Amino acid sequence: MPDEVLDDISHRRYNPLTGSWLLVSPHRTKRPWQGQQEAPSKNELPEYDPKCYLCPGNKRAEGDSNPKYSGTFAFVNDYSAVREEQQEYTLEETGDDVASLLLKAQPVTGKCYVLTFSPKHHLTLADMAPEEILPVIETWTRIYASHLSPSHPLCEQAKQALASIPTTPDAEVTPPKHQLRYMQIFENKGAAMGCSNPHPHCQIWTTSTMPEEPGKELVQMAKYRKEHGRHLLEDYATLEVKKQERVVWQNDSFVVVCPWWAVWPFEVLIIAKRHVRALVEFTEKERFQFAEAIQEVTRRYDNLFETNFPYSSGIHQAPLDSNEEEAEASWFHMHFYPPLLRSATVRKFLVGYELMAEPQRDITPEQAAARLRGCSGPLYRVTLN
């Protein structure tokens, strides 16, 4: 423990990646819970579900049919949050000062993809071996590369990456009509995290604007680099590997930690050990080791409470359209935000105080990391692959 007293007292911790604080109350787990219970996941899904709009060969909501894909499959979301073409919008210049100060808007265009991880309806990343997760990472890399600005500092790397990746035939991926700014790859897993279809998949929302969270992180990382001459996540990964207090697992290329500033009970961060700015910079070995890291996180999650563990995860990397300096400040990492706190049915709610005042957590990240280190065994359930 960094300071054992932090295991017992209320304190705040600082998140240097976003520049914000959170409240930690380690003694608070003792309180009884009479509130909402999550349904424990049943996991009795069929390998193919004729009603699933993601299974191979099936019809989707808007009438398109999926190919009979055998690996991953990517398509443009039928209900995209942003679209490539829309009516023009220019801010009305009313001369009304207060309105232009307080009613600010800007148009956003973009492209949203859905990407399935496997044709098999009943699998999750936790059920898949690193070899089976690898094609997902390859498809992410391909999609990222095909949306990269032609003047991006990573263009050469993107070309090389594409050359070293087997083609994925079942991806309706085309370069964007207008250059976009940022690509957010994320997965919502489980009904508790707003996922409406258990078929293993993630989403990729690509926008003409820089979203808040990765934007804040880039500013903080660039600032740290300017002040200290080193990368924030380089220093942090090295420090954690040295301390071994919050490390869950590591291989040559990645370290998995419950970060010092974790908000969600079993929040995890996968950090690249060397300076990789985006997916396209991974070597073949690193792509495989990233698949291993994802496997370790998702399997341990499921083992922890012997349930299909819900979470939202997301990758932060260099923007699609970036100058040298911003791309240089980027450091590849992946966040996992899982809501469960005490068991398969009792979650942590980030509600009143958390929304109005400040995020608050009950167990310390050191306790969470120790629990996850202890869940290394084989997946608790047998996967009928």
Added chain:
Amino acid sequence: MPDEVLDDISHRRYNPLTGSWLLVSPHRTKRPWQGQQEAPSKNELPEYDPKCYLCPGNKRAEGDSNPKYSGTFAFVNDYSAVREEQQEYTLEETGDDVASLLLKAQPVTGKCYVLTFSPKHHLTLADMAPEEILPVIETWTRIYASHLSPSHPLCEQAKQALASIPTTPDAEVTPPKHQLRYMQIFENKGAAMGCSNPHPHCQIWTTSTMPEEPGKELVQMAKYRKEHGRHLLEDYATLEVKKQERVVWQNDSFVVVCPWWAVWPFEVLIIAKRHVRALVEFTEKERFQFAEAIQEVTRRYDNLFETNFPYSSGIHQAPLDSNEEEAEASWFHMHFYPPLLRSATVRKFLVGYELMAEPQRDITPEQAAARLRGCSGPLYRVTLN
């Protein structure tokens, strides 16, 4: 409409109170929903529940008995997130530079209260008349006043407020042992918002540190004031009253709007029309009109989908320990963050993209305000008072 095109296109809106952006995708409500459904609230609660730890005369988890209270009742939370006394913690000076940069912590002390709104187990604020909500506001005022720093610019106002408020005998409220910095009053209502007991109550968490959200707002409000010579929320309330596009309801003292920058589908902001810095500055008339505003919001919420509408709400006002300038920048307001989107059972999940990238909403605040304006009738259910 400010600009009708915003009803159809994806755009971002700016929240001047926190200085951040959110994504609005108005066309996205059309997507089908096959995910988690909330249980519609049943509302068949008894007026008194022998197993409720908040009902008058009952035993609480840690053995204390509640008084046979007839109005509001306040006590120190048996499972407080922060406590008045705890072990000392001083940052270890290891000379290890990186650790002190990246593993920052600070101790937090404080006091957490639970406050019941009524002795009746089956009521909610929506069931209560403004006359019945008034004692809640009076107790908030009393608790705020008893925690105010003796050198606070609002001390005189606090004395006058206390003199004009009937005493509430059933409040275990004592001045804090050490001066605290901020008092966050909030309510979590409904199982969907992590509330574990339907007995009508709120919580009051008081801390030695300034929490993130009201801290950000104070900085933004002070900045606006410096730059424009007027208060941000003064300008905003005036603008909304003039435009009438997002106004849900108003009386002499308050305006209720779905703010331009709302994240939650039916998010609402109650704004004081004159410069009131904290609860203790309200006149008797204003206290009553604040009760009316709360009644209007909660009743309309319940009417909207004919259900016991879940939400988290919270009051932002001047810190307990404040210099002249900071107190002056404060402008009393109350946020309501309700999760329901389309019906009593379909909520909006703020998950993957929202957590990793940027908050995203589906209907516009103008559409939400129009819906809430249309829900003005009597409470859809009969309340057996």
